[in-house]
Each structure stands twice: as C-alpha cells, then as structure tokens.
Amino acid sequence: MKQIFMFILTILTFGSFSVYSQSGTPAKVKVGVILSGNGSQDGSDIYEAAFTILALEKANAEIIMMAPNIPQTNVINHLTKAKSEEKRNTLVESARIARGKIKDIKDVKSADLDAIIVVGGLGSVLTLSDVSAKGAECTINDDVKRLIVELHKAKKPIGSMCLASMMIAKILGAEKVKITIGKNNEKFGPAITAMGAEHIPATSKDMVYDDKNKVVTTPALMGGTSNVDISIGIEKTVNKVLQLVK
Amino acid sequence: MKQIFMFILTILTFGSFSVYSQSGTPAKVKVGVILSGNGSQDGSDIYEAAFTILALEKANAEIIMMAPNIPQTNVINHLTKAKSEEKRNTLVESARIARGKIKDIKDVKSADLDAIIVVGGLGSVLTLSDVSAKGAECTINDDVKRLIVELHKAKKPIGSMCLASMMIAKILGAEKVKITIGKNNEKFGPAITAMGAEHIPATSKDMVYDDKNKVVTTPALMGGTSNVDISIGIEKTVNKVLQLVK
Numbered sequence: 001m002k003q004i005f006m007f008i009l010t011i012l013t014f015g016s017f018s019v020y021s022q023s024g025t026p027a028k029v030k031v032g033v034i035l036s037g038n039g040s041q042d043g044s045d046i047y048e049a050a051f052t053i054l055a056l057e058k059a060n061a062e063i064i065m066m067a068p069n070i071p072q073t074n075v076i077n078h079l080t081k082a083k084s085e086e087k088r089n090t091l092v093e094s095a096r097i098a099r100g101k102i103k104d105i106k107d108v109k110s111a112d113l114d115a116i117i118v119v120g121g122l123g124s125v126l127t128l129s130d131v132s133a134k135g136a137e138c139t140i141n142d143d144v145k146r147l148i149v150e151l152h153k154a155k156k157p158i159g160s161m162c163l164a165s166m167m168i169a170k171i172l173g174a175e176k177v178k179i180t181i182g183k184n185n186e187k188f189g190p191a192i193t194a195m196g197a198e199h200i201p202a203t204s205k206d207m208v209y210d211d212k213n214k215v216v217t218t219p220a221l222m223g224g225t226s227n228v229d230i231s232i233g234i235e236k237t238v239n240k241v242l243q244l245v246k
Numbered sequence: 247m248k249q250i251f252m253f254i255l256t257i258l259t260f261g262s263f264s265v266y267s268q269s270g271t272p273a274k275v276k277v278g279v280i281l282s283g284n285g286s287q288d289g290s291d292i293y294e295a296a297f298t299i300l301a302l303e304k305a306n307a308e309i310i311m312m313a314p315n316i317p318q319t320n321v322i323n324h325l326t327k328a329k330s331e332e333k334r335n336t337l338v339e340s341a342r343i344a345r346g347k348i349k350d351i352k353d354v355k356s357a358d359l360d361a362i363i364v365v366g367g368l369g370s371v372l373t374l375s376d377v378s379a380k381g382a383e384c385t386i387n388d389d390v391k392r393l394i395v396e397l398h399k400a401k402k403p404i405g406s407m408c409l410a411s412m413m414i415a416k417i418l419g420a421e422k423v424k425i426t427i428g429k430n431n432e433k434f435g436p437a438i439t440a441m442g443a444e445h446i447p448a449t450s451k452d453m454v455y456d457d458k459n460k461v462v463t464t465p466a467l468m469g470g471t472s473n474v475d476i477s478i479g480i481e482k483t484v485n486k487v488l489q490l491v492k
Contacts, residue, residue, distance in 0.1 A: 039342035096285035
C-alpha cells in the first residue's frame, strides 16, 4: 500500500515523462539529439534545434546532444548562398548549438538512450548522408545508421524532422516506415517511395506517427518558414516521442 | 461611426501590436534585431536569437535582422573552448541565424524601425564592443551605437538581453539607464555603475523595464542555462517592447 502511494506521489511530482531506476528513484528520460553542423544550408537548422531542446527541457528530459566527428561535406556562406572554400568540422560546429555540451556519436550506444531525435537542415542530407546527391541510392554515416538501427531493434522511439527524415526512410525502408517531409516534394518524394518507405503529407504544425516502427516525424522547415508553426510541430513530435518511452 | 467600427474591427483582427500606415491599412510593427555572430562564445547565443524571433513572429511583427559587416574579434572552438586561428565575418555568421535574410547594420536607419532588440552572447562584448576587455572604458561599434542613440532620441523602445545590455549601459549611462544582467556579477557589476547606469538584479524569467528610457532588458543566459526560463524572460521582453511602440 505504501509502495503504491509512493509510486503515485512520484508520478505526481515528476510528471509522466519519468522512468524508474533500479533503486526506485525517478530517473529522467534520456533523449539523444543528433546534429549535423550549425546552419540550415550546410548543417542543422538552428530554430529546429533550439525548439527541440526547448520542448525536451520543458518535459524535464535529460538531453544528450551528439554529432559525428567528421568534416562537413560543404560550407555554405549563408549570406551569399555561395559555396565557401572553408573547411569546418561537424562536431565542432554542432557544439555551437550545444553550447559546448556534446558527444561524438561514435561514443553513444542505444543502451545510453531511451529515445532519439534527429534535427533537420541540409547537413542531414549533405554530411550525415548523401541523400541530396544520390537520392534513394544514398549511404548514411555509419554511426548515425548504427544508432538508429540499434534503437529501432530495441523498440525505442525515434523522432525526426525536415530532411533528416530522408535518412529514416532509407534506414527503415524495408520496414515500410511512414514519414513526412511536408508536401510530396518533386525531388525527395520519388526517392522516399524508391526506398520502400511511405510519405504522408503534413504541415509544419503536424506530426506523423508510425505506430509499428515507433517513428515520429514533422516537416519543420520543409513545410514552410513559419517558426511558430515549426515550433508547434516539433513540440508535438518531442512529446509523442517521450510518451512512447516505456 | 463607421470609421470607429472599422478601427475596432481592425484592432480585433490584427491584435494589439499593429500600427497604422498613412493609407489606414494596418502595417506590421517593424522590429530590428541586432546579431553578433552565431554561437554563445564568440557571437550571438543561438537560443536567445531563436526565442527572440519566435516571440516576434508570434506577435506578428516584421523582423529586420542585422549585423555589422566586420571580422569577428575572436573565433572560439565551442567544443574545446580554445581560441581558433580561423577568421570569420560577423554578418556572414549571423546570416546562419537569419537563414540568409539579414542586412548590414550600416544600411539601417532609425526611421526604418519601430523598435530594436539586441541579442546577447559574447559577440556583443567581444565584437560589437570591447566591454569584455575594457569594461566601463569600452567603445561600441559605430553603427550599433548610432542606431541605438537614434532610436532613443526618437523615443522608440529598445530591448536587450544578456551581455548585450552592457552596451546599452554604456550608450545610455548618462541617462542613468536601468538594466539587468542577472545577479550583481563581480566582473560586469562595477562596470555598469562606473558607466553611470543602474543594475537591477533579476532572474532569467524576469524583464526589467526602464520607463524613462523605454529600455527593456532580461538576463537570458547570464541568469542561468535553463532555456525554459530564458524563453520566458525573452518573450516578456519582446512583448513589453511591442507594447511600447506607439
């Protein structure tokens, strides 16, 4: 009886997004966030990243930001849109979004996480994968692929947004994963089908949930530039992912 | 009678943050946002920028992002915290936060704006000014100073956050401006007093309002790393600035 009371009290105190450690004390839900640089044209979109982190902090999650320690495929001057000759490192640039608190993705295992969310931006299709150049025939960064496959096998929820969802379509195409990147985009729509995945049209305010695969996606910037709408869709995605954590 | 009805209808339709153009149709409030690069250690803090833009978009403001077209004083590797040998340009890096839609601050005049907000991060005390090195004896970038002085003279509201408020203390010290940078920081507190300004302690969730100078400040990251609290204080600041627009 006392145990039941303590259990209810703990739920009331820590909200519905807590899990329980072996000692019985509540532990925060651990959510990995994969970044691909810092800026929508060659890395992670800054607003998508900020709204993801804000929604996770609101829900009292423990956040583990990560990126691969590899050179960015491109560096784009965001003022002129021209390709720059500069060389930048994905982990170092992502650290700007993480205010320095970030891990090399190769050091992160599925066992360290309860869920994962991949932030969008062109870095996801230029550096974390080569979707932009190769479409359905793309390859995915080894560690990004490994971690997502590991989480999927462990039936842990996977969230994704914007172009990053192209990587989820590729990795889980054989599972006929349902994802959204907004409207049926001329460039990416046929690639999603060719990968074996299914595209569900949605707006930036929506999230699309694949029950079987525990995959939650939102169009984010692919659905338009309204940061208000993007923040709404991302908060829905984050909260659905957290709800799916056992 | 009809005119009064139309006026009330317009207010109901467009909310309280609209102003009226000469033709009588509602015009969006135009708010300048000054950036100083892209990353808390050598530029604008990314979360402060994203939450400022989100709050302005929620209030249906027209946003004019800007930065000076000058080299950053420092480039900091945000992963190692070490100073980098790289050279980066303040306007080009700020364009990452603006998704490319940004102006050179030298091309912006007070007449173009109804209000201005300065985003924080170390770029404000390293590149937009040399507050970090020189404290009360600092100098401010010519265009940043010009624009803030112009808006102050025109009795247009000025919002600021985090370390950027040190520049407001310097520029409006003779006006005994009241600002907050959070707690009475050992390094910056005495400098604020020496500049002639007054420091009002506050938390990240608060905003401090100087009625006489129409200056609104919030501690943001100087008040702690909780992005939830930072977003609350920034939204209060943005809404107060918009309320002050005649």
